[in-house]
Amino acid sequence: MLHVFLTNQRAELIERCRAKVAKRASPEATADEMDHGVPFFLDQLIKTLKVEQTDKPMESRKVSGASGGGKPALSELSEVAAQHGRELLRRGFTVEQVVHDYGDLCQSITDLAFEVDEPVEVDEFRTLNRCLDNAIAMAVTEFNYQRDFVMADKHIQTLNVQIGFFTHELRNLLNTATLALFAIKDGNLSLSGATGSVLNRSLVGMGSLIDRSLTDVRLIAGLPVRNALFALSDFIGEIKLSAALEAKVKECVLTVSAVDLRLALDADRDLLLSAVGNLLQNAFKFTHRGTEVILNAYSVGDRILIDVEDHGDGLPPGEAETMFEPFTQGGKDKSGMGLGLSIARRGVEANDGILSVRNKPDEQGCVFTIDLPRHAMPLN
Template identity: 70%
Template sequence: MHQFLTANRAELIARCRAKVALRAPPGVPEEELAHGVSIFLDQLIKTLIVEQTASPLQSRRVSGPSGGGRPALSEIGESATLHGKELQEHGFTVEEVVHDYGDLCQSISDLAVETDAPIGVDEFRTLNRCLDNAIASAVTEFGYQRDFNVADRQTVALNERLGFFAHELRNQLCTATLALSIIKQGNVGLGGATGGVLDRALVGLSNLIDRSLAEVRMTAGMPLQHQLYSLADFIAEIKLSASLEADVKDCVLVVSDVDPLLAVDVDRDLLLSAVGNLLQNAFKFTHLHTEVTLNAYALADRILIDVLDHCGGLSPGSAENMFVPFVQEGEDRSGLGLGLSIARRSVEANGGVLSVRNLAGSGCVFTIDLPRHSLVEGAPPLPQAA
């Protein structure tokens, strides 16, 4: 068999290359990879030659032992490991890694039949052993490299997010510290412009921390703490914190009356985070001295919470991108671009839907859609934030 392989080496490599080309991802170089079929073919020939000597077991140094189990050092194992890495780097799938070696087996069988070249049982077993060990080594390395690359991308993404968070945190903290130091000098009061700067910085810090905590809960998959809450009490709590932010942003917050019998069965902290993020977004983009409106009401079997602003309306196509992390559509690019993404995930975790509707030339309205519930006699009041 080794004589047959040697004589037809170029033909076998060409056949394998043609098979690989049919399924190779776009952009993969046409030339054979450095540790691909030709290297394996040479090692197979070497193994077959050694097995015909007085010390046939020495071939295991080239091919490795049969039967799998714990990997053993061999020439085929080393080159197949490098080949698995090459295939992963070029965008192949793990299935294509297996097929890459299977192509050679198929090409050898086809050419042997075409040329009426006999292949002995022992030689065929050797071929299978070499293929088995090569595939095992290549797939193992392919998986390792794939997992390493995934972990590396996740680390880069995490570092990016931590960097954004630290940058925003530092900016707000520096602003608050500077404003406080000026006030402590006694030349300005808390009610003046410097006091307003301090207020804005503290509100920004609070929003940043609340948003980050909600994201941590969502990412970690922590269990939800569902409970039936009065919708009126829920909106009243939001109004308390949002009114301060409205003053800081120099706009007006309008909150509608809520039917006292309506209720929501939700994880309070996540829903507070979602509505809070929508209001922060509205305060950020609504025009100066305009209104931001918070409405909560029932429609059939649903509870709807609307946040309406006067940002001037959305640009074409922007609604689809608003909930993508780190994407910011407006002119004000301060912040992390995470608020709306976290809001949607928080709403969906509570069994609801978050959508946006454009009011051309005026503004937009974000709507949280949740299942409707009603309060019963003796239902617990909404717990107040610590």
């Protein structure tokens, strides 16, 4: 009888499964993966086969569940399989490993039975398949349920952090603007004075923060890119108008090169405006006071390049690989949310472009470059 064979060969079957696990996973993972699946399943399978040899064979369904697919019914085996799925997820395994565990046992049973010439009745083999089917279904179901729960929890935590950063930054800017406005009103001060500059700086900061956040929401939501053909010179001119105000607030010089009137972009203008705007904000943030921030747009072959160059301290070794990650802030100035460069890269990539950064040779500062497909304005 199969249950006698399984009982006598229990240790050998577990060892064979352990060897199979070791071949596809690290040796350290073998014990963790094995201790929460195969031994317990074997015990439930043996118990099921024993019950089916009694005068009440249908009682075995309480142990291992019924056949026929669909939603797995509660049973002793399903509870063990669900525990196995939970444990493997908690220990960092994949759903493939959950399925492989039970497949390993099935193969080990059939191989060993063949080697020792152990006959397996048709009904016994059907019971084995039913138990495997139910165990895999419940383990995978529980694994996916727990994984979805964990992912949702991580998403909520990330969202809470993001909202927290946004509200904290917005509150600080609003508070500064409010205090500056009260000071101007109470002291009958001029808007062109130092206090007026504080108010202006706070309002510009709030506008930039809101624009950045709206772009981020649009990218995360996966809204379709709204492509349109537009002149590169008009695009750079629009950016120059808004950036000039921020350059004045930051007490630095903005230099914008002349742009070939024939060059054009076929892209989502709003996403690119946000991307270049974020790069300029980053440049104004880190360039030394009184130095120059340069915006240069030109063509090389079939590409259009937009450079944003600052005169700051440059990039420390290795920072170029991490600075585009969300909530990453380099340099001494830790103001802001650390999202601008991440949003800029996603906006550029959504338009089939590439965003890169490099240190300037023999100079302080760095250059961010947006690389986009080149187009031309139609002839009149």
